[in-house]
Amino acid sequence: MERKNILSTPIVDAINKYIEENNIPFSMPGHKAGKGFFYTDDGKKLFSNIINGDITEVEGLDNLHKPEGIIKESQELLCKLYGGAKAYYLVNGSTSGILAMIFSTFNEGDKIIVERNCHRSIFNAIILRKLVPIYLKSEIDERFNIPICINEDYILDVINENKDVKGIILTYPNYYGICQNISKIILKAKENNMKVLVDSAHGAHFGFCDSLPQNAVELGADIVVMSAHKTLPSFTQTSFLVANKNIDIENLEFYISAFMTTSPSYMFLCSMDYARNFMELYGKKEFEKCTKLARKYRKIINELSYIHVITPEDLKEKNLGIYIDESRYVINVKKQYSAPLLLKYLKKNNIQCEMCDGINIVLILSPFNNEMDFSKLYEVLKDCPIHEFEIENSLNINDIIEQKIPQSKLLPFEAQKIKDIEIVSVDNCINRVCAENITPYPPGIPILIKGELIDEHALSLIKYYLKSNISILGVDNLKIKVFTKM
Amino acid sequence: MERKNILSTPIVDAINKYIEENNIPFSMPGHKAGKGFFYTDDGKKLFSNIINGDITEVEGLDNLHKPEGIIKESQELLCKLYGGAKAYYLVNGSTSGILAMIFSTFNEGDKIIVERNCHRSIFNAIILRKLVPIYLKSEIDERFNIPICINEDYILDVINENKDVKGIILTYPNYYGICQNISKIILKAKENNMKVLVDSAHGAHFGFCDSLPQNAVELGADIVVMSAHKTLPSFTQTSFLVANKNIDIENLEFYISAFMTTSPSYMFLCSMDYARNFMELYGKKEFEKCTKLARKYRKIINELSYIHVITPEDLKEKNLGIYIDESRYVINVKKQYSAPLLLKYLKKNNIQCEMCDGINIVLILSPFNNEMDFSKLYEVLKDCPIHEFEIENSLNINDIIEQKIPQSKLLPFEAQKIKDIEIVSVDNCINRVCAENITPYPPGIPILIKGELIDEHALSLIKYYLKSNISILGVDNLKIKVFTKM
Numbered sequence: 002m003e004r005k006n007i008l009s010t011p012i013v014d015a016i017n018k019y020i021e022e023n024n025i026p027f028s029m030p031g032h033k034a035g036k037g038f039f040y041t042d043d044g045k046k047l048f049s050n051i052i053n054g055d056i057t058e059v060e061g062l063d064n065l066h067k068p069e070g071i072i073k074e075s076q077e078l079l080c081k082l083y084g085g086a087k088a089y090y091l092v093n094g095s096t097s098g099i100l101a102m103i104f105s106t107f108n109e110g111d112k113i114i115v116e117r118n119c120h121r122s123i124f125n126a127i128i129l130r131k132l133v134p135i136y137l138k139s140e141i142d143e144r145f146n147i148p149i150c151i152n153e154d155y156i157l158d159v160i161n162e163n164k165d166v167k168g169i170i171l172t173y174p175n176y177y178g179i180c181q182n183i184s185k186i187i188l189k190a191k192e193n194n195m196k197v198l199v200d201s202a203h204g205a206h207f208g209f210c211d212s213l214p215q216n217a218v219e220l221g222a223d224i225v226v227m228s229a230h231k232t233l234p235s236f237t238q239t240s241f242l243v244a245n246k247n248i249d250i251e252n253l254e255f256y257i258s259a260f261m262t263t264s265p266s267y268m269f270l271c272s273m274d275y276a277r278n279f280m281e282l283y284g285k286k287e288f289e290k291c292t293k294l295a296r297k298y299r300k301i302i303n304e305l306s307y308i309h310v311i312t313p314e315d316l317k318e319k320n321l322g323i324y325i326d327e328s329r330y331v332i333n334v335k336k337q338y339s340a341p342l343l344l345k346y347l348k349k350n351n352i353q354c355e356m357c358d359g360i361n362i363v364l365i366l367s368p369f370n371n372e373m374d375f376s377k378l379y380e381v382l383k384d385c386p387i388h389e390f391e392i393e394n395s396l397n398i399n400d401i402i403e404q405k406i407p408q409s410k411l412l413p414f415e416a417q418k419i420k421d422i423e424i425v426s427v428d429n430c431i432n433r434v435c436a437e438n439i440t441p442y443p444p445g446i447p448i449l450i451k452g453e454l455i456d457e458h459a460l461s462l463i464k465y466y467l468k469s470n471i472s473i474l475g476v477d478n479l480k481i482k483v484f485t486k487m
Numbered sequence: 488m489e490r491k492n493i494l495s496t497p498i499v500d501a502i503n504k505y506i507e508e509n510n511i512p513f514s515m516p517g518h519k520a521g522k523g524f525f526y527t528d529d530g531k532k533l534f535s536n537i538i539n540g541d542i543t544e545v546e547g548l549d550n551l552h553k554p555e556g557i558i559k560e561s562q563e564l565l566c567k568l569y570g571g572a573k574a575y576y577l578v579n580g581s582t583s584g585i586l587a588m589i590f591s592t593f594n595e596g597d598k599i600i601v602e603r604n605c606h607r608s609i610f611n612a613i614i615l616r617k618l619v620p621i622y623l624k625s626e627i628d629e630r631f632n633i634p635i636c637i638n639e640d641y642i643l644d645v646i647n648e649n650k651d652v653k654g655i656i657l658t659y660p661n662y663y664g665i666c667q668n669i670s671k672i673i674l675k676a677k678e679n680n681m682k683v684l685v686d687s688a689h690g691a692h693f694g695f696c697d698s699l700p701q702n703a704v705e706l707g708a709d710i711v712v713m714s715a716h717k718t719l720p721s722f723t724q725t726s727f728l729v730a731n732k733n734i735d736i737e738n739l740e741f742y743i744s745a746f747m748t749t750s751p752s753y754m755f756l757c758s759m760d761y762a763r764n765f766m767e768l769y770g771k772k773e774f775e776k777c778t779k780l781a782r783k784y785r786k787i788i789n790e791l792s793y794i795h796v797i798t799p800e801d802l803k804e805k806n807l808g809i810y811i812d813e814s815r816y817v818i819n820v821k822k823q824y825s826a827p828l829l830l831k832y833l834k835k836n837n838i839q840c841e842m843c844d845g846i847n848i849v850l851i852l853s854p855f856n857n858e859m860d861f862s863k864l865y866e867v868l869k870d871c872p873i874h875e876f877e878i879e880n881s882l883n884i885n886d887i888i889e890q891k892i893p894q895s896k897l898l899p900f901e902a903q904k905i906k907d908i909e910i911v912s913v914d915n916c917i918n919r920v921c922a923e924n925i926t927p928y929p930p931g932i933p934i935l936i937k938g939e940l941i942d943e944h945a946l947s948l949i950k951y952y953l954k955s956n957i958s959i960l961g962v963d964n965l966k967i968k969v970f971t972k973m
Contacts, residue, residue, distance in 0.1 A: 009564070009767065010529060011557040012760035015548060016540045016753055017533050028543055029750070035538035043496060047503050048538060052521035054502040055723050057514055059839060060830075062501060067960045071497040078495070092724065093579040094748025108904075125745040230750060237541050238578060238752045251923075251968075255903070259611040260746065262580025262724045264515070264716060267502055268754075269724075274498035281495070348546060355543075417741070418594075474553045482737075 024353040025374045027364035030230040030237045036369040037234025065265045075274045083218045090273045091240040092265040095202040096122040098226035098242040101256040111167040131414040145333045150181035168196035178326030180214045187221045202228040209284035212292040235276035287368035292327045298375040307387045309333045330364040342390040350381040359469030407453040410434045416452030421485040433483035439475040441466040510839035513850035516716040516723045522855040523720025551751045552744045561760045569704045576759045577726040578751040581688040582608040584712035584728040587742040597653040617900040631819045636667035654682035664812030666700045673707045685711045692718040695770035698778040721762035773854035778813040784861040793873045795819045816850040828876040836867040845955030893939040896920045902938030907971040916941045919969035925961040927952040
């Protein structure tokens with residue numbers, strides 16, 4: 002056999018290189034480089050040789066699109082674990098669950114309430130299902146420059162003023178692990194015959210112990226989508242969908258099926274089966290251990306002067322009824338220092354973080370991060386030559402991060418149809434109508450939705466993310482697409 | 488750590504059990520229990536420890552939804568390999584490619600021509616995109632009772648009679664590996680400004696050597712979707728989409744992105760990168776070797792009296808310009824014997840086949856099936872106690888398999904909206920309007936589409952598949968959903 006050209010498999014080569022770096026994983030997926038799979042004997046047996054488990058739906062196995070055997074049995078156990086009326090494994094990530102819950106709950110032309118701070122997949126679903134969105138803007142914590150919640154009075158006002166709304170889509174928690182008490186909102190929405198759909202992509206581990214927030218299913222949401230891979234020991238792109246009572250199950254299942262491959266990966270299904278069982282048996286104990294360790298090291302890390310890991314106490318001060326997932330670190334970098342440079346330094350020292358928004362660095366902790374991982378994190382932070390990362394902070398971040406919802410010139414689905422588009426530079430886009438969503442990724446929250454007017458505020462946000470070296474979907478070579486005839 | 492209850496992970500347990508059986512894989516996926524990944528040194532290195540490669544889109548890697556680095560580079564190589572204008576990796580199987588190509592090519596209300604023998608995902612896309620389908624029925628080879636092609640004169644007539652049609656969706660090859668020359672149809676469609684979309688889920692290996700059919704991209708289709716996992720060394724649920732010239736790339740990319748998870752698996756991306764490189768370097772040589780071996784053993788197997796593996800010569804006799812993928816065995820079982828019982832016997836002897844339609848058994852061969860695999864297959868077939876599998880063949884299969892398109896009472900998308908449904912037994916469903924697609928799986932071709940009248944012919948097909956113990960999506964406990972008010 003010939004030796005292949007080293008450059009001919011760029012993805013394989015990059016992943017091999019990444020593996021060799023042997024980083025400490027404080028990022029997704031939740032199994033942390035496989036460690037999470039070696040907790041039971043059967044787990045070890047399977048995952049040490051997982052490629053043999055990549056088989057198709059042969060005799061003796063089951064059909065994900067019409068489960069009657071092992072998948073049905075496992076999904077019933079999933080339902081028992083989270084509560085709710087029916088639960089599903091998704092092999093196309095939370096994206097497919099979000100499409101399915103939105104398509105099955107709403108009809109074309111329906112008016113819905115949705116957080117502006119929602120995930121890109123929700124915006125796509127709004128276009129595809131031709132919905133009329135009423136956006137809710139977030140409260141910003143000016144100390145850390147992060148979105149923390151939707152003001153409760155404001156959201157209740159919006160519900161009261163829009164009785165014709167068919168439902169509300171909430172995100173719980175957000176990417177920073179911050180939650181608000183959504184029970185009251187759910188109750189109010191239901192009083193008004195509105196359905197409540199929850200994107201809980203970052204909350205699959207919630208509700209398993211007292212040191213973690215309550216699970217969205219428990220809080221009474223109608224449909225909840227949770228990424229299994231983000232916080233549990235399951236492969237990337239696996240998710241759970243849980244439907245509560247009073248959902249048209251047939252209709253829901255049509256859309257779940259339509260948006261998912263008819264050739265689902267049994268590697269994925271195995272990992273979800275494993276993760277579910279892990280949470281059932283060890284979830285409470287292991288996440289208690291994890292949050293305990295997280296608190297211990299948060300305290301030590303917070304003795305360092307140049308950063309601050311956000312604490313539940315910080316949030317309590319706001320008196321907004323918000324709290325934080327303590328299995329997540331949001332490291333706020335003091336404003337005279339560069340968070341992206343700190344991120345780079347951490348990576349160079351083999352600390353793999355989840356994301357950096359330009360100001361904060363987010364780490365996802367898990368039961369599979371042991372004390373050595375935390376200790377190494379602390380040591381690296383302690384030894385950081387932070388003076389090398391000093392910056393002149395020329396941006397007035399508080400102004401920039403503040404949520405302002407741009408003026409909509411076209412509904413999202415109308416904008417999707419129009420093809421008369423031109424490409425203009427970022428410097429010449431002011432007062433034009435945006436022809437493509439502009440989304441920094443991470444955190445995946447659009448600044449502008451297709452069809453909205455590019456105003457000064459939106460432009461300053463774009464420039465801020467560009468300056469922070471964060472990749473922006475919709476901005477290519479400093480150019481943006483706008484509609485020609487508007 | 489506690490020892491978990493053996494029954495608590497039904498999927499993991501079943502897969503562990505399956506792995507222990509150590510079957511010879513003549514089924515998907517194309518890597519054949521991992522053998523396909525050990526062809527290059529870097530492949531060995533990565534795939535022997537693939538779980539470490541399950542990482543998220545961290546620094547140094549790339550974003551599948553806005554590729555600028557390794558994914559972009561690899562997709563460009565994919566495009567170079569197949570030809571065409573742009574090529575994409577799909578992590579949600581061919582299903583997501585089919586949704587994307589149909590949504591991007593057609594608008595709501597568009598009339599399209601589509602084979603009745605198309606995959607379930609195409610029917611779902613027709614509902615979701617609200618298209619008006621004109622179905623084409625297949626010619627059936629009465630000797631083997633399999634669909635072989637759409638009569639060319641018939642299809643050209645349909646095109647001539649429906650000049651307002653926006654496009655045509657073809658399947659090339661079908662599940663049996665049978666192809667017709669679609670060049671003429673493509674030419675005719677293009678003359679009439681119709682787009683040609685090809686579901687080539689089973690044809691990713693086509694065009695790499697003279698002993699295989701030409702690739703659909705080469706034949707001039709506008710968009711082609713190919714499953715990487717079916718015939719190439721790539722993980723289950725991975726696919727390629729190739730767009731030819733004159734496609735609105737921006738629009739296509741919106742839909743590809745919308746139907747795919749924003750947390751794509753790098754294990755999947757690695758396997759597609761690997762498979763592409765494998766085909767580039769070794770595809771020709773290895774598939775020549777594979778088809779040569781397949782021919783050799785087909786000849787020997789065809790000396791057995793109770794079965795017949797379909798040959799290119801068989802198809803030539805029909806004078807329809809059809810041919811067969813020689814890396815696939817379609818074992819036609821003589822009518823006095825039971826194909827399902829033969830399938831069971833093969834499985835018991837560790838021969839894993841791809842599917843059985845009740846009459847034929849399909850095997851997917853690959854370069855990773857060595858001579859020992861073929862030899863074992865032959866030995867097991869030779870030693871078969873076929874007299875034990877004798878049946879009274881009471882069904883007139885020729886009548887049953889013949890394609891008749893039921894009367895449509897509601898367009899697919901209209902039927903999807905109606906909720907007044909009742910459940911009736913299979914024996915009481917005649918002349919009712921079907922409220923759910925009825926699809927035997929495999930081969931995944933609907934007998935009835937939601938909104939169609941259940942006539943005698945459709946009913947006989949349902950009973951035939953039930954009798955053959957083939958799982959039918961849409962039939963539950965011998966019951967079918969029909970619309971109440973029709």
